[in-house]
Amino acid sequence: MALGSGARSFAAPNLPSLEAALAANRDVWGEAAMAQPNGASYEFLAPLLPPPRYVHADFRHYPIILCPPGEIPSQPVPFLRGSDPGARPKARLISDGSGINLRGGSRSWIDVGVPVRFRVGPDEFLFGSLRDRVTEPELAEGWLPIPEIRYTHRSPIQAEGMVPLATPKAPPPAEIYRLEAFAATSPKLADHCVVFVKFSLAQGTNGFVCVEVDAPQLKLEDGRLLDPNGRVVAIFDSSWKRERGRMVTRIRADSSATLAVPTVPLEPARAPAISPAVYAEERAACVATWKALLGRGLRIDVPEPLVNHAWRNAVVQNFQLINHGQLRYSTGNQYDQIYAAEGSDAVMALLSWGYAGEARRLMEPLFDFTRKGLELHQASFKIGNLVRYVRVTRDADALAQLRPRWEPEAERFVSGRTGPNGLYPKEQYCGDIHTPVQSLNVNSKAWRALHDLGALLVDFGDTAAGRRYTSEAAAFRPVVLRAIERVASATTTPPFVPIALDGGEPVHSPILHSRIGSYWNIIIGYSIGSGIFPPGSPQEEWIPRFQEQHGGLFLGMVRSGGAAFNFWTGPERVNPLYGTRYTLDTLRRDEPERALVSFYGTLAQGLTRNTFVGGEGCTLRPVDAEGRFFYCPPNSAASAHVLGMLRHLLVQDCDLDDDGRPETLRLLFGTSRRWLEDGKVITVERAPTAFGEVSVRVQSRLAAGEVLAEVDLPTRHPASRTLLRVRVPEGWRITGAAAGGRTLTPDAHGTVDLSSWRGRLAVRFAVAMAAAR
Numbered sequence: 001m002a003l004g005s006g007a008r009s010f011a012a013p014n015l016p017s018l019e020a021a022l023a024a025n026r027d028v029w030g031e032a033a034m035a036q037p038n039g040a041s042y043e044f045l046a047p048l049l050p051p052p053r054y055v056h057a058d059f060r061h062y063p064i065i066l067c068p069p070g071e072i073p074s075q076p077v078p079f080l081r082g083s084d085p086g087a088r089p090k091a092r093l094i095s096d097g098s099g100i101n102l103r104g105g106s107r108s109w110i111d112v113g114v115p116v117r118f119r120v121g122p123d124e125f126l127f128g129s130l131r132d133r134v135t136e137p138e139l140a141e142g143w144l145p146i147p148e149i150r151y152t153h154r155s156p157i158q159a160e161g162m163v164p165l166a167t168p169k170a171p172p173p174a175e176i177y178r179l180e181a182f183a184a185t186s187p188k189l190a191d192h193c194v195v196f197v198k199f200s201l202a203q204g205t206n207g208f209v210c211v212e213v214d215a216p217q218l219k220l221e222d223g224r225l226l227d228p229n230g231r232v233v234a235i236f237d238s239s240w241k242r243e244r245g246r247m248v249t250r251i252r253a254d255s256s257a258t259l260a261v262p263t264v265p266l267e268p269a270r271a272p273a274i275s276p277a278v279y280a281e282e283r284a285a286c287v288a289t290w291k292a293l294l295g296r297g298l299r300i301d302v303p304e305p306l307v308n309h310a311w312r313n314a315v316v317q318n319f320q321l322i323n324h325g326q327l328r329y330s331t332g333n334q335y336d337q338i339y340a341a342e343g344s345d346a347v348m349a350l351l352s353w354g355y356a357g358e359a360r361r362l363m364e365p366l367f368d369f370t371r372k373g374l375e376l377h378q379a380s381f382k383i384g385n386l387v388r389y390v391r392v393t394r395d396a397d398a399l400a401q402l403r404p405r406w407e408p409e410a411e412r413f414v415s416g417r418t419g420p421n422g423l424y425p426k427e428q429y430c431g432d433i434h435t436p437v438q439s440l441n442v443n444s445k446a447w448r449a450l451h452d453l454g455a456l457l458v459d460f461g462d463t464a465a466g467r468r469y470t471s472e473a474a475a476f477r478p479v480v481l482r483a484i485e486r487v488a489s490a491t492t493t494p495p496f497v498p499i500a501l502d503g504g505e506p507v508h509s510p511i512l513h514s515r516i517g518s519y520w521n522i523i524i525g526y527s528i529g530s531g532i533f534p535p536g537s538p539q540e541e542w543i544p545r546f547q548e549q550h551g552g553l554f555l556g557m558v559r560s561g562g563a564a565f566n567f568w569t570g571p572e573r574v575n576p577l578y579g580t581r582y583t584l585d586t587l588r589r590d591e592p593e594r595a596l597v598s599f600y601g602t603l604a605q606g607l608t609r610n611t612f613v614g615g616e617g618c619t620l621r622p623v624d625a626e627g628r629f630f631y632c633p634p635n636s637a638a639s640a641h642v643l644g645m646l647r648h649l650l651v652q653d654c655d656l657d658d659d660g661r662p663e664t665l666r667l668l669f670g671t672s673r674r675w676l677e678d679g680k681v682i683t684v685e686r687a688p689t690a691f692g693e694v695s696v697r698v699q700s701r702l703a704a705g706e707v708l709a710e711v712d713l714p715t716r717h718p719a720s721r722t723l724l725r726v727r728v729p730e731g732w733r734i735t736g737a738a739a740g741g742r743t744l745t746p747d748a749h750g751t752v753d754l755s756s757w758r759g760r761l762a763v764r765f766a767v768a769m770a771a772a773r
Helices: 018-023 028-034 042-048 276-295 305-320 340-352 356-368 375-393 396-401 403-415 440-459 463-487 515-523 525-530 538-549 576-588 592-606 636-650
Strands: 052-054 063-066 091-094 116-120 147-152 176-183 194-203 207-213 219-221 224-226 232-236 241-243 246-251 256-262 299-301 557-561 572-574 651-654 664-667 681-687 694-701 706-713 721-725 732-739 742-744 751-753 759-769
Touching: 018 028, 028 042, 028 592, 042 592, 063 176, 176 276, 194 207, 194 246, 194 276, 207 232, 232 246, 246 256, 256 276, 276 305, 299 305, 299 636, 305 340, 305 592, 305 636, 340 356, 340 375, 340 576, 340 636, 356 375, 356 403, 375 396, 375 403, 375 440, 396 403, 403 440, 403 463, 440 463, 440 525, 515 525, 515 557, 525 538, 525 576, 538 576, 557 576, 557 592, 576 592, 576 636, 576 651, 592 636, 636 651, 636 681, 664 694, 706 721
Parallel strands: 664 721
Antiparallel strands: 063 091, 116 207, 147 176, 176 194, 194 256, 207 246, 219 224, 224 232, 232 256, 241 246, 299 681, 557 572, 651 664, 681 694, 694 706, 706 759, 721 751, 732 742, 732 759
C-alpha cells in the first residue's frame, strides 16, 4: 500500500501539458493512448492526473458507502418523490478513515446516524488528517465492500519523565494503524445498517485509538453507549474504556480492538456483544453474502485483475444503492432518488449482468416516475426498458402484466405528434435547462421506441398493435431526418447537428463555448443511441465525429463545463456516465480502440483509485497533487457505465439490419490486445443476450502457434449471425482457423463466422509472428 505522494507533473513525457490538452479540440491524451503498443491501457492513463478524491462536504474526502444489499419488496413499491418512509439509511465511511457518518455540512448532503470520529496516538490525532501519511483505501480481495485504510502516526517514546540521558541507537518504527470496516449483512442487523470496525497495527507496537461519538448525554452500560432514549448508538469490545467522554483503547502488535456503529440506533435487546470473534463471524457472513450474490450473475474473468475488481465492485455498489425497491442515482445526498434516463441505464446494466428478476421489479418505479416538461423524453426510456427486458428474458407475462403502464406511453407517441413540421411539441432542452425546444433527442428516441416496440409485439403475437407501431415509426423516421437536414450546419467538418430542431441553436464549436454547448455534449448521446441515422450512412458518424474533433472528449470521456459555465468545482470537467452511448456506438461501428480509451479513461480518471467510486461528474484540473473534485458520489449510472462498456467489449447482441430485432451476436470484438498475450485466458460465463445465454473461453498459446476458443452458443433463440473475434497482440496475426472438422476463413481482424453452429464448439486459431514492416 503506497502512502500519499508529493507533488508531481500531470502529463507523461512527450505528451502535451494538461493546459494544452484542455485547450485542444481533439482528445490528444486519449489519442496518444490509442497510439501506444496494443492500444490504450490503465497503466498509461492513470499517472496523467491524480484521481477524483475531494467532495463539497465538511469531511472533504469522498465517502465509501457501507450497507448490506438493498432490499426489493415482493410487491411493487410506488414511486415517491421526497421522503420515503420505507427507505433504509446507508452508512458512510470517510475515505481518509476520519470517521463514520460525519456531517456533510452543505445542503447537498443528507446526514444519517450519529457521527463517529476516529483518533490515534496518545495525542488523539484525527485519523487521516495528513494526506501524505494515509493510504488509498483498499477493498478486501480487491472488490468486496470491506475497505481497509492505513495511517502512520508515531507514538512518542519516553517524551517526558525519566528519559535516559543516552539516546537509543535505533528508534522503534512508527506506528501504522490499520482500520477495516464493513456493514453487517445478517438479517438481525441489516435493517439498522450496523457497521463493524476493527483497529490493528500494521507496524509498530504501541498503538492508541480514541473514538469520539458525537451525540449528547450518552451513557455507557456493558460496553454500549446509549442515547437519552436508551437506544444503542455504539458497541465496544472489552478492551475499551471511557475517558473524558471518549472511548479509548491501547493496541499492540498482536492485538486488535473492535466496535460496531448502528446507523439506526438499536434497542438494547437487539444489540450484540462485540468481540474479535464476533467481528470475524460477521465479516465472514458479509463476505459470503456478497459472493453468493455475485455468483448468481454473469461472470467475467480477464487477465487484468483491476478490471475484474472494477466490474465486481460496480455490481456491489448498485445493489447497495437499491433502496425500498428503487435503484437510486446515489445515496446520502441530493441525488438519493431515481431518474428516468440514468435509472434506466443502471437497471438495464443489472439485467445485462444476469439479474433479470431484480431488473423486472426495479423497472416498475421507473414507469411511475415522471418529471414535468420531460414526459416524452421519459416515455422512450420506459418503452426501451420493456423491450430490452423482454428480448433478453422472453418473459411474455411481463409484457402483458405491464401493458397498463407501457401502452399509455406508446400512445403518447402515436397521438402526441402535434408540433410544427410533423414533430413532437416542445419539451425542455434537458432536465437542467428548461428552455423549450423541439428536441432531436425526443423525436429520435420516440422513433426508436415505436420501431422496436412494434417489432417486439409482432414477434410475441400481438400482430395488429405491433404493425401499427411499426408503421407509425416507418412514416416518422423520414420526418425526423428531414428536420435534421434543415437545421444541420455544414459550416463545420463534420456538420453540426443541434438538439433544437426548430432552429435557433448556434453551432457549438468549440463545444464548450457556452453552457448550452456543454449540455449539448452531455445529452447528445441519446440521439446517437437512437440510431436515427441509417446504419452505414455518412450521417451516422456526424455527431460522434463532431464530439471527437470539436472538444467533446477527454480521455474518451464526455466533457462539460468551459469558461462560460464555470461550476464551483472548476471550468473543465468530464461526465463519464453520459458517454455510455458514444462508447457503445463506437463498438457498433467496430472502432474498438476508441472504446478502450473510454473504458480505461473512466477506470483511470473517472473513478476513485481501488474503490471504483464515481460521481455524476468530476473536474479535470487537480485541487492538489493528490486529487480532484467530483460531485455527489457514489453514482449508480457511473457503475452502470463501467458494466455496459465491459459487457459490450466482450459480448454484443446487435440489430445491424435495423429492423428492430437483434440478429447478430458478436463475441470478443473489443478486447484489449494485452488480454491475449501468451498464456493468458479470457472467460465469459452465462452472459444474457437477446438469443439466450452465451459463454466463451479463449486461451492464448502464442508460443505454440495457436489460440484456443471454447464457445457455448445460445440455443433458445439463435442469432442469425454469430461472429467470434480474436484480437492478438501487435506483432502477431491470425493465419487460419478450424472448428468442428471444418476450415474457417478469418478476416483481417481475426474474426470467424460461427453462424451455422449451435451449442458447444471448439475453435482453433492458428497464429504467427507478423512480418516486419
